[in-house]
Amino acid sequence: MRILITGICGFVGNTLASGFRQGWPDWEIVGLDNLVRAGSEMNRRALRERNIKLYHGDVRNPSDLEALPRCDWIIEAAANPSVLAGVDGKTSSRQLVEHNLAGTINMLELQKNWRCGFTLLSTSRVYSIRALAAIPMETQGDRFCPSPNPAMPGVSAQGITEEFSAEPPLSLYGACKRASELLACEYAGSFNLPVSVLRCGVLAGAGQFGKIDQGIFSYWIHCYRARRPLKYIGFDGTGHQVRDCLHARDLLPLIARQIEQPSAHAPSVINVSGGLGQSASLRQLSAWCADRFGAHPVGADAKNRPFDVPWLVLDSTRAAQAWVWKPQIPLETIWAEIAAHAEQNPGWLDATAD
Numbered sequence: 001m002r003i004l005i006t007g008i009c010g011f012v013g014n015t016l017a018s019g020f021r022q023g024w025p026d027w028e029i030v031g032l033d034n035l036v037r038a039g040s041e042m043n044r045r046a047l048r049e050r051n052i053k054l055y056h057g058d059v060r061n062p063s064d065l066e067a068l069p070r071c072d073w074i075i076e077a078a079a080n081p082s083v084l085a086g087v088d089g090k091t092s093s094r095q096l097v098e099h100n101l102a103g104t105i106n107m108l109e110l111q112k113n114w115r116c117g118f119t120l121l122s123t124s125r126v127y128s129i130r131a132l133a134a135i136p137m138e139t140q141g142d143r144f145c146p147s148p149n150p151a152m153p154g155v156s157a158q159g160i161t162e163e164f165s166a167e168p169p170l171s172l173y174g175a176c177k178r179a180s181e182l183l184a185c186e187y188a189g190s191f192n193l194p195v196s197v198l199r200c201g202v203l204a205g206a207g208q209f210g211k212i213d214q215g216i217f218s219y220w221i222h223c224y225r226a227r228r229p230l231k232y233i234g235f236d237g238t239g240h241q242v243r244d245c246l247h248a249r250d251l252l253p254l255i256a257r258q259i260e261q262p263s264a265h266a267p268s269v270i271n272v273s274g275g276l277g278q279s280a281s282l283r284q285l286s287a288w289c290a291d292r293f294g295a296h297p298v299g300a301d302a303k304n305r306p307f308d309v310p311w312l313v314l315d316s317t318r319a320a321q322a323w324v325w326k327p328q329i330p331l332e333t334i335w336a337e338i339a340a341h342a343e344q345n346p347g348w349l350d351a352t353a354d
């Protein structure tokens with residue numbers, strides 16, 4: 001079995017490549033990365049030492065893909081993963097669309113030519129910002145939670161299901177992912193090839209290149225330890241906004257199962273997320289950080305930003321039913337792993353800053 005991982009030097013790509021090398025030693029792993037993400041070059045040497053063949057190339061350039069050996073499965077993890085991408089003045093909207101949508105189309109063409117399987121790392125950001133903002137919320141302790149029985153399609157007691165609205169506004173990032181999802185499913189249907197779209201909530205773990213608009217749990221823990229300024233932004237500056245959190249290693253058994261035993265009957269699109277049991281507000285994360293590192297003041301800015309949502313927790317029941325999958329690594333273990341990494345790598349934020 002030969003697997004191609006795009007974005008292999010990024011947080012998810014590197015975690016998957018290293019995990020497959022360890023747990024599935026018979027698989028050959030090949031990776032592609034253009035090293036555009038600050039810090040990604042740091043993973044190169046370790047990947048090579050694990051006998052993983054790396055290609056320095058760009059998913060936007062079909063000619064960069066010509067050198068790749070034919071693979072049995074493609075895992076598409078190359079992207080600009082920020083919800084602010086294309087509108088933050090750091091990357092243009094065209095650049096984002098080229099990386100996150102045109103790049104995926106090139107990889108789908110490769111899938112068609114190779115007649116192989118395809119996994120798309122998608123996101124909870126395919127769900128409608130307006131609909132998410134319309135879920136009635138109440139405050140319980142230090143966090144928001146939906147009012148009982150909100151009676152909205154796609155909201156279960158466990159969180160947002162795959163039936164939730166995916167109508168714009170989604171952010172340019174979310175829209176590129178949604179378009180990539182649709183095309184991935186269409187290519188699979190048109191050419192009779194296996195596909196898996198994984199809608200991930202926040203992924204986290206040691207070695208993540210966190211920033212305020214992406215990898216929030218890692219970013220927060222690193223900043224708290226380093227005594228850098230932190231602020232609760234939006235929602236009256238309360239820090240009550242909630243996300244769920246999944247260790248990227250928890251993707252390994254699911255993706256491996258899908259590669260080893262692809263099922264034509266399993267749903268192509270599934271939520272894969274930490275869920276309610278692994279969710280927390282920023283204020284709860286700060287309390288955990290204060291216990292670990294000692295107190296550090298957190299400021300507040302009450303003004304909401306366009307892409308902020310109060311509560312985004314995914315219901316992964318479909319993944320559990322179809323693939324007997326559930327998260328294994330508890331929230332506090334993930335946070336402790338990030339904290340230990342932050343203590344061992346005090347220069348991490350500077351080394352991975354844009």
Ligand SMILES: NC(=O)c1ccc[n+]([C@@H]2O[C@H](COP(=O)([O-])OP(=O)(O)OC[C@H]3O[C@@H](n4cnc5c(N)ncnc54)[C@H](O)[C@@H]3O)[C@@H](O)[C@H]2O)c1
Pocket residue numbers: 006007008009010011012013032033034035036037040057058059060076077078079080081099103121122123124200201202203204209215
């Ligand atoms: N980290 C999360 O919380 C999260 C949540 C949901 C979905 N995802 C998705 O998972 C995937 C991986 O995210 P991540 O957290 O590892 O991000 P990351 O920024 O750490 O890694 C992305 C990698 O892709 C590379 N890359 C970017 N554009 C490229 C291009 N045009 N050609 C080749 N390589 C390119 C970067 O250099 C980087 O190494 C992304 O598609 C992201 O949208 C991530």
